[in-house]
Amino acid sequence: MGHLDGKVAIVTGAGGGLGRAHALLLAHEGAQVVVNDLGGDRDGTGGGTSMADGVVAEIIAAGGQAVAHYGSVSDNDAAAGMVAKAVDSFGRLDILINNAGILRDKSFKNMTDAEWDIVIDVHLRGTYLVTKHVWQHLLAQGQGGRIIMTSSTSGLIGNFGQTNYGAAKAGIAGFMRVLALEGMKNGITVNVLAPAALSRMTEDLMPESPEVAERLAPEKVSPAVVWLCTDSAAKVTGRQFCVSGNRVSLLSWQVNVIAEKNALEAPWGVSEIGDAISATIEQWPKLLKPMEV
Numbered sequence: 001m002g003h004l005d006g007k008v009a010i011v012t013g014a015g016g017g018l019g020r021a022h023a024l025l026l027a028h029e030g031a032q033v034v035v036n037d038l039g040g041d042r043d044g045t046g047g048g049t050s051m052a053d054g055v056v057a058e059i060i061a062a063g064g065q066a067v068a069h070y071g072s073v074s075d076n077d078a079a080a081g082m083v084a085k086a087v088d089s090f091g092r093l094d095i096l097i098n099n100a101g102i103l104r105d106k107s108f109k110n111m112t113d114a115e116w117d118i119v120i121d122v123h124l125r126g127t128y129l130v131t132k133h134v135w136q137h138l139l140a141q142g143q144g145g146r147i148i149m150t151s152s153t154s155g156l157i158g159n160f161g162q163t164n165y166g167a168a169k170a171g172i173a174g175f176m177r178v179l180a181l182e183g184m185k186n187g188i189t190v191n192v193l194a195p196a197a198l199s200r201m202t203e204d205l206m207p208e209s210p211e212v213a214e215r216l217a218p219e220k221v222s223p224a225v226v227w228l229c230t231d232s233a234a235k236v237t238g239r240q241f242c243v244s245g246n247r248v249s250l251l252s253w254q255v256n257v258i259a260e261k262n263a264l265e266a267p268w269g270v271s272e273i274g275d276a277i278s279a280t281i282e283q284w285p286k287l288l289k290p291m292e293v
């Protein structure tokens with residue numbers, strides 16, 4: 001018995017890296033999987049069928065069930081086609097893992113409009129489009145569902161040279177926090193994954209060593225993702241999980257009131273509020289670096 005017997009999942013960008021690892025484990029746990037991948041390069045150029053086909057072949061060789069889908073997440077018709085593929089192939093749909101992504105890193109000073117737009121398009125609009133079609137299907141099906149959105153510490157915390165990517169990934173987290181509230185009455189959970197793993201996307205950003213490859217293998221991230229898709233995780237929604245190696249962290253918020261007076265009084269003077277804020281600065285939590293989570 002698998003944890004996901006009878007469930008059907010879509011994983012976007014599942015032709016390599018984290019998406020491949022998620023798809024293999026979902027299938028191992030009994031889910032039937034639509035393996036989506038555009039099959040292009042790391043920067044989003046090009047396309048092809050071999051990446052998605054390769055992962056489908058791996059799943060079938062291991063005794064699982066999967067079909068390939070080659071469209072782009074940022075194409076509305078392709079996003080609708082992923083849902084149709086799941087329903088036509090397996091008769092239903094329960095799980096969406098939004099994972100597809102690209103990088104166009106530049107310092108903000110040097111970033112072109114095209115580099116900004118394509119990263120927002122693939123990550124934020126791509127996550128929106130696929131989720132939009134899946135959402136309608138889950139509501140009509142009436143049996144709840146599971147949606148994972150892949151963000152990043154670059155968006156939740158910050159990372160040099162990734163304003164486009166950080167904006168998209170923060171947008172995805174904001175999208176999740178609202179959609180999670182809207183999904184509650186329908187039993188649809190929506191959570192964010194901020195992973196760290198050695199993949200095509202990060203191979204030149206991380207030190208090269210067998211120890212790093214082992215510690216940051218994508219397969220170390222997938223178990224938490226797959227558990228969030230099970231019936232046992234029905235109450236877990238609206239959360240942001242940082243997962244790397246075998247560590248799972250919950251990223252939560254703390255609101256610190258740093259200056260307040262009765263709201264019926266006159267507004268603060270600018271110097272007055274400045275003095276009140278400045279007096280607390282030394283006590284503020286330090287700015288995190290992405291790898292500290």
Ligand code: NAI
Pocket residue numbers: 012013014015016017018019036037038039040041042044051071072073074099100101102122126150151152153194195196197198199200201202
């Ligand atoms: P990866 O480059 O190995 O995988 C991304 C996959 O998405 C590729 O197979 C690519 O062909 C596919 N893809 C790209 N554009 C697509 C599109 N328009 N439509 C469909 N498929 C498309 O990268 P990795 O590391 O596995 O990344 C997976 C996700 O995790 C991404 O969203 C990434 O931003 C996120 N992430 C990864 C981190 C890491 O440490 N590897 C850190 C933080 C976030």
